[in-house]
Amino acid sequence: MDAFIAQVLSGLVTGGIYASVALALVMIYQATHLVNFAQGELAMFCTYLAWTMLDAGFPYWAAFAATIALAFVCGVVIERVVIRPIGESSVLAVVVVFIGLLVIFNSLAGWIFTYTVKPFPSPFPAEPLFGNHYVSSHGIGAIGVTLVVLALLYAFFRFTSLGLAMRAAAQNPVSARLVGIRVGWTRALGWGLAAAVGSIAGMMVAPTVYLDPNMMAGILLYAFAAALVGGIDNPWGAVAGGFLVGVLENLLGAYVIGTELKLTVALVLIVGVLVIRPSGLFGRVTVKRV
Amino acid sequence: MSALLEAGQLEAWYGATQVLHGVSFSMAPGSIATLLGANGAGKTTTLRALCGMVRTRGAVRLDGQSIAAMATEDIVRLGVAHVPDGRGTFLDLTTEENLRLGGYARGNRRELAGDIERMYGYFPRLKERRAQQAGTLSGGEQQMLAIARALMLRPRLLLLDEPSFGLAPLLVAAIFDILRTINAREKVGILLVEQNAALALELADQVFLLETGRIVIAGAAATMRDNDAVRRSYLGY
Amino acid sequence: MAALPTDSATARRNQWLGLALVVLLAAVLPFFLSNYRVFQLTLVLAYAIVLLGLNMLTGYNGQISLGHGAFYAIGAYTAAILMDKFGVPYWLTLPAAAAVCLVAGFLFGLPALRLEGLYLALATFALGVALPQLLKYKHFEHWTGGVQGIVIIKPDAPFGLPVNADQWLYLFTLGVAALMFILGVNLLRGRIGRALVAIRDQPIAAEAMGVDISLYKALTFGVSAMYTGVGGALGAIAVQFVAPDSFTIFLSIAFLVGIVVGGLASVSGAIYGALFIQFVPNIADQISKAAPWAIYGVFLIACMFLMPGGIAQVVGGAWQRLRRKPGKSV
Known part of the structure; x- marks a missing residue:
């Protein structure tokens, strides 16, 4: 029983990471109806930026804040420079551009920072909190950070008029222009926010998986699974899906199939959800008009 | 005194297809004008062209200021509110959020709450539905919401695309009454595109008759009611 | 395009003549190059088959x-396992790889039928990321050799032909590639090809005209995977080695880079693309280990902005201009 609880709890910890990346994916989906394949690599790259600052002697939380700001700028710039000119082209063109970004960030990180695996510090104490022996304090801290991010985003979208404008622009861009919303900028803002959320996920996951240019591939896959399980247009669903998938992954890994096939679990989840219930558990069913 | 709205040789395209072939007209401040014409004459396109939603060439001036090359959102910010064809409701947002968005471009948060209350005064039904998702509103309620959302901008000029579309006659009469009140009380100029020509002629001061992308007749509504061509084509008697 | 029938018949005959010439040239090439270059060109041919298959699915x-x-890996492993564990001759592994991949592709294509654009990309992305782990799985290790992979032996030329192993494998691959391309061109030029494009551009209209979309899509997936599997088998025989880490998502x-840079929905694009993905990384490698991928990324995005038809479009355009010049002087 003890082991079972430990598995569930550590599943929640990884689930928190999946949840943040899934949240970033959902935000871009909501703003643009696109799934950003480069989300993971962008997060990884930003984590390297944090590592650079920490290496240069910045205090952790200063580097943390600076990284989020840089990630935000990065997201905005990418949207302006690469995504916007593609516009309403075919899905293929958009996917190709995303894959191009993925490859560029991955190789850029390898080029600048080498492929050697680097340790990344945790801001949380090394000894477990509250004397528990299940979860490290980094794990608890990471979950806490995820929940804080979620709460902040919720408040932003729910209570600020900019958040309202972003929701409106995502839903109905034509009408949004007609009430004076600068839709181009709300999209860029969506990219910025998603990149910022992704960078937080990167900094939270790096202490556990260590920093290397390929650290996000598997995590991105699980985040896709989480976002799809939760419903790709639903931020709450994405977070719930993240925790769910994290726990599922850990339990399956521990008791059913072993840890070697974890990515296959993600594959089966993704294909399964897409085929059986494309709107996810909490998503809205959209009818395609002919 | 300069005209509220002035269009000069306005042309418009959808892709490579030209839809407007030189539309010229002008509206006095605080007046109500209506665009009449058959399906496909270019009424909706004229409204879209005025606020930069399609590719255009020609002059558009608002109170003497040229707005022809401006982006839609910037034209809106100058006080042109457009209730588009299909109403443009944000279906997943609540009624009140839709109204808040209507005032988004004004940026004045303090006036916003008061204005929302004022709209509830015009359209009490919206107040009952304030927390409801706009998509669940009836067609009439959505039309009221669309007009209220446009008025939240405190516009100088209100562009209305077929406000009577799909609504019961009683409801249409009520909405037109409110439009008249709003025009009188808030000094908003209204440019109306309407299928129901009889109703439109009753409300409007000026009439512009569009045929295949050109204005063929322009004149005061009172005289147009007696124009044989207009009567036969649009009023049906 | 809108040429008269007689013209198009002549044009087609010219095309076949041109193709035969290219094949002939390609066939004498290995006798003038080092063994390593010949090996590289063998891989180019294998990749070209893969890219033609992928282009059928994605481009057309x-x-x-x-x-x-993933399908490349399945083809490669099929060949390697058959040769290593069962002593099957190398040339017999190709039909086997083709059959296995046809079935695998068709089966993956069935659920994928319900997925559109972005979601299919997602599902296949997941397949590509997950596959290496499956190949390492310990219960398959007896067959797959686990992380170590399988080493296979390069075949010698048969009938005492006076060519070395590299040259022979190149010629063999060239023959297979020519066959696959002729089949592919016939498939894409005819009714089936038109149906594929119709499904891509106007799915609803295509369905209304009586095209069985589901069957076509799943079959296309199968055939595309089959081509890829044959390419994979040839690639494995050429490299003499298969291991899970050769088949990551980056492959x-x-x-994808190959078909985009070579030219989407273009047969010749497959060859340009194959040359690109074989030789550009080799050159770029000298700058940095990461450089090939950086270049891939830049090319992917640049192609979408600057030449959506890829190299095939550029070459085609240049060819057209060359041909028009003498026409003008007449």
Whole structure:
């Protein structure tokens, strides 16, 4: 029983990471109806930026804040420079551009920072909190950070008029222009926010998986699974899906199939959800008009 | 005194297809004008062209200021509110959020709450539905919401695309009454595109008759009611 | 395009003549190059087959696959296992790889039928990421050799032909590639090809005209995977080695680069793309280990902005201009 609880709890910890990346994916989906394949690599790259600052002697939380700001700028710039000119082209063109970004960030990180695996510090104490022996304090801290991010985003979208404008622009861009919303900028803002959320996920996951240019591939896959399980247009669903998938992954890994096939679990989840219930558990069913 | 709205040789395209072939007209401040014409004459396109939603060439001036090359959102910010064809409701947002968005471009948060209350005064039904998702509103309620959302901008000029579309006659009469009140009380100029020509002629001061992308007749509504061509084509008697 | 029938018949005959010439040239090439270059060109041919298959699916039919590396791996492993464990001759592994991949592709294509654009890309991306782990799985290790992979032996030329092993494998691959391309061209030029494009551009209209969309899509997936599998088998025989880490998601991405840079929905694009993904990384490698991928990424994005038809479009355009010049002087 003890082991079972430990598995569930550590599943929640990884689930928190999946949840943040899934949240970033959902935000871009909501703003643009696109799934950003480069989300993971962008997060990884930003984590390297944090590592650079920490290496240069910045205090952790200063580097943390600076990284989020840089990630935000990065997201905005990418949207302006690469995504916007593609516009309403075919899905293929958009996917190709995303894959191009993925490859560029991955190789850029390898080029600048080498492929050697680097340790990344945790801001949380090394000894477990509250004397528990299940979860490290980094794990608890990471979950806490995820929940804080979620709460902040919720408040932003729910209570600020900019958040309202972003929701409106995502839903109905034509009408949004007609009430004076600068839709181009709300999209860029969506990219910025998603990149910022992704960078937080990167900094939270790096202490556990260590920093290397390929650290996000598997995590991105699980985040896709989480976002799809939760419903790709639903931020709450994405977070719930993240925790769910994290726990599922850990339990399956521990008791059913072993840890070697974890990515296959993600594959089966993704294909399964897409085929059986494309709107996810909490998503809205959209009818395609002919 | 300069005209509220002035269009000069306005042309418009959808892709490579030209839809407007030189539309010229002008509206006095605080007046109500209506665009009449058959399906496909270019009424909706004229409204879209005025606020930069399609590719255009020609002059558009608002109170003497040229707005022809401006982006839609910037034209809106100058006080042109457009209730588009299909109403443009944000279906997943609540009624009140839709109204808040209507005032988004004004940026004045303090006036916003008061204005929302004022709209509830015009359209009490919206107040009952304030927390409801706009998509669940009836067609009439959505039309009221669309007009209220446009008025939240405190516009100088209100562009209305077929406000009577799909609504019961009683409801249409009520909405037109409110439009008249709003025009009188808030000094908003209204440019109306309407299928129901009889109703439109009753409300409007000026009439512009569009045929295949050109204005063929322009004149005061009172005289147009007696124009044989207009009567036969649009009023049906 | 809108040429008279007689013209198009002549044009077609010219095309076949041109093709025969290219094949002939390609056939004498190995006798003037080092063994290493010959080996590289063998890989180019294998990749060209893969890219033609992927182009059928993505370019012509509009189904985005980010996981074709998986089918390449299945083809490669089929060949390797058959040769290593069962002593099957190398040339017999090709039909086997083709059959296995046809079935695998068709089966993956069935659920994928319900997925559109972005979601299919997602599902195939997941396949591409997950596959290496499956190949390492300990219960398959007896067959797959686990992380170590399988080493296979390069075949010698048969009938005492006076060519070395590299040259022979190149010629063999060239023959297979020519066969696959002729089959592919016939498939794409005819009714089936038109149906594929119709499904890509106007799915609803295509369905209304009586095209069985589901069957076509799943079959396209199968045939595309089959081509990829044959390419994979040839690639494995050429490299003499298969291991899970050769078949990561980046292989799938390289194939995507190949069809985008070579030219989407273009047969010749497959060859340009194959040359690109074989030789550009080799050159770029000298700058940095990461450089090839950086270049891939830049090319992917640049192609979408600057030449959406890829190299095939550029070459085609240049060819047209060359041909028009003498026409003008007449």
